[in-house]
Amino acid sequence: MIYQDYFQYFDIWDGIESGLYYAIIGFYFLIFAYFLLMRFRVSKKYYWLYFSILFLFLAVGRGFFIVYYFYAPELRYTMSDLELVSLMMLLYRLATFSTWMGIACLMGVFGTLIFPPISDISEKKQNKAQILRNNNVRILLKICLIVIPIIVSILALLLPDAFFMDPDLRDTYVPTFQLVTIFDYPAGRFVFNLILFPLMVLLIPFLFVYLALKTFGVLRRSYALNAIGFFIYFAGRATQGLLETFGFPHVRAILPPLLILLSLLIIVIANNYEQLR
Numbered sequence: 001m002i003y004q005d006y007f008q009y010f011d012i013w014d015g016i017e018s019g020l021y022y023a024i025i026g027f028y029f030l031i032f033a034y035f036l037l038m039r040f041r042v043s044k045k046y047y048w049l050y051f052s053i054l055f056l057f058l059a060v061g062r063g064f065f066i067v068y069y070f071y072a073p074e075l076r077y078t079m080s081d082l083e084l085v086s087l088m089m090l091l092y093r094l095a096t097f098s099t100w101m102g103i104a105c106l107m108g109v110f111g112t113l114i115f116p117p118i119s120d121i122s123e124k125k126q127n128k129a130q131i132l133r134n135n136n137v138r139i140l141l142k143i144c145l146i147v148i149p150i151i152v153s154i155l156a157l158l159l160p161d162a163f164f165m166d167p168d169l170r171d172t173y174v175p176t177f178q179l180v181t182i183f184d185y186p187a188g189r190f191v192f193n194l195i196l197f198p199l200m201v202l203l204i205p206f207l208f209v210y211l212a213l214k215t216f217g218v219l220r221r222s223y224a225l226n227a228i229g230f231f232i233y234f235a236g237r238a239t240q241g242l243l244e245t246f247g248f249p250h251v252r253a254i255l256p257p258l259l260i261l262l263s264l265l266i267i268v269i270a271n272n273y274e275q276l277r
Contacts, residue, residue, distance in 0.1 A: 008074055013253040018070045020257035021062055027264050028059035035271070050108035051271070057105060061098030064091050081173040088169065089161045096164075096192065100153035103200055104146050110203055111142035113211065152196060156188070163188030193241070205230040225270030233263035 035052035039045075068091040075084055115138040156164075162180045166189075170177050182190040208227035212220050236259030243252035 008076070010070060010074065013249055014070055017253035017257065018066055020254070020261070021066055024257055024260055024264070025059045025062050027261065028055045028062070031264065031268060032056040032059065034268070039271070047109060047112045050105045050112065054102050054105035054109070057098045057102035061095045061102060064095035064098060068092050068095060085169065085173045089165060092164060093157050096156040097153045100149045100156060104149040104153070106201060106204060107145040107149055108142070110207060111145045113207055115141055149200060152192065156192065159188055201234060205234070222270050225266055229263045229266035229270055232259055232266065236260040236263060
């Protein structure tokens with residue numbers, strides 16, 4: 001094998017998969033720079049700030065996951081198994097923390113769309129005190145949406161390894177380590193990945209679908225493409241987990257990252273309308 005002289009576990013499919021994820025990280029950084037410099041800098045709208053920082057956190061998180069999955073296992077015979085497990089769990093925690101900080105930004109996008117500032121038109125029907133009170137309620141709800149995933153990200157750093165360690169990692173390196181599980185799955189991963197993650201992130205594409213149905217013209221096309229892009233993105237994430245669970249390593253190496261790349265392209269196209277500045 002091409003990697004035999006240098007790596008113990010890294011094969012050609014790992015090389016293809018990691019290469020595609022490197023491309024995704026590069027795309028993340030480009031989207032971050034585009035939304036920050038070309039959208040937020042011009043419009044000063046927090047919507048674009050949230051959108052840009054979202055992709056920065058996703059890039060950082062994906063970087064930690066690449067090291068966790070592809071490179072950290074190669075250090076097995078350079079340190080004790082316990083030290084290696086500690087390192088891998090630190091990488092997993094940092095990756096999870098970054099991902100959930102990205103979700104906090106996604107909730108900022110959600111809050112901006114669902115709780116927009118009360119327009120001046122409403123001022124004709126309400127007095128200034130009512131407008132101020134309603135705006136304060138909207139700001140409070142936006143803050144709550146952002147704070148919840150931030151709390152989850154902090155828990156990812158603070159909860160013990162027993163809540164997050166992959167059973168395969170435990171069986172390989174520390175077979176006597178006791179995990180806290182739900183249905184034989186690490187409890188932290190179960191709650192974070194199978195309950196909280198779908199509950200929060202699936203709101204976004206459905207919200208874009210709703211907005212597309214309620215608007216017309218350029219806005220409708222933008223919202224519809226955003227919905228399609230986010231549906232494909234989360235399909236790529238879900239497919240990655242399913243293929244990892246049921247096998248199919250060759251398909252897993254190619255299909256999920258290609259879906260994610262396609263989704264990013266669609267999201268960029270969706271937000272590339274000058275009228276939305």
